[in-house]
Amino acid sequence: GAGVSQSPSNKVTEKGKDVELRCDPISGHTALYWYRQSLGQGLEFLIYFQGNSAPDKSGLPSDRFSAERTGGSVSTLTIQRTQQEDSAVYLCASLWGGPGTGELFFGEGSRLTVL
Amino acid sequence: KNEVEQSPQNLTAQEGEFITINCSYSVGISALHWLQQHPGGGIVSLFMLSSGKKKHGRLIATINIQEKHSSLHITASHPRDSAVYICAVPTNTGNQFYFGTGTSLTVIP
Numbered sequence: 001g002a003g004v005s006q007s008p009s010n011k012v013t014e015k016g017k018d019v020e021l022r023c024d025p026i027s028g029h030t031a032l033y034w035y036r037q038s039l040g041q042g043l044e045f046l047i048y049f050q051g052n053s054a055p056d057k058s059g060l061p062s063d064r065f066s067a068e069r070t071g072g073s074v075s076t077l078t079i080q081r082t083q084q085e086d087s088a089v090y091l092c093a094s095l096w097g098g099p100g101t102g103e104l105f106f107g108e109g110s111r112l113t114v115l
Numbered sequence: 116k117n118e119v120e121q122s123p124q125n126l127t128a129q130e131g132e133f134i135t136i137n138c139s140y141s142v143g144i145s146a147l148h149w150l151q152q153h154p155g156g157g158i159v160s161l162f163m164l165s166s167g168k169k170k171h172g173r174l175i176a177t178i179n180i181q182e183k184h185s186s187l188h189i190t191a192s193h194p195r196d197s198a199v200y201i202c203a204v205p206t207n208t209g210n211q212f213y214f215g216t217g218t219s220l221t222v223i224p
Binding site: 093101 | 145146148150156157158159160163201203208210211212214216217
């Protein structure tokens with residue numbers, strides 16, 4: 001597709017359930033980021049993938065969070081045993097090269113509500 | 116202290132006014148990004164710049180590397196410009212971005 005695609009756009013789940021959020025970056029973009037934005041707050045870094053390098057997972061808030069990127073393209077963010085504080089918009093962004101070499105393209109986000 | 120500081124935090128303007136949003140940063144950078152987020156909407160990249168000035172329509176972005184300062188200007192502002200404007204710079208490792216806290220702009224008809 002022409003832009004960064006995320007699914008689902010909205011997800012309501014019960015506390016304790018697992019959720020998977022998907023990001024399909026722009027074709028050819030080697031860098032992929034996951035961020036989370038709580039209501040009225042700024043962007044919180046979660047994880048960064050760059051090509052075949054080991055991902056930077058330093059932003060993942062707990063071991064309930066994990067992410068993978070298959071074939072250098074599609075990425076999945078998994079949250080296990082969801083908690084109410086996980087409720088937020090999860091944003092995926094991609095760019096070609098590194099942060100200083102291209103524009104950052106964001107998806108529309110996946111809004112997660114944990115009841 | 117935040118690595119990226121934006122001002123003002125909130126801005127209300129009358130339609131047609133010239134608007135300036137400022138961004139100061141404390142780290143060495145390769146490029147600076149200006150982003151726009153409409154209420155309830157996604158984030159759109161407006162500019163990536165490493166020197167000088169760029170212009171897209173009514174939007175102009177400037178950067179002074181020596182002073183570690185960038186400005187985003189909106190000429191002839193319109194209600195549809197109402198959004199949060201965010202300044203971002205890469206971290207030294209290049210793995211992340213430092214984001215400003217955003218400037219919430221409201222343009223009144």
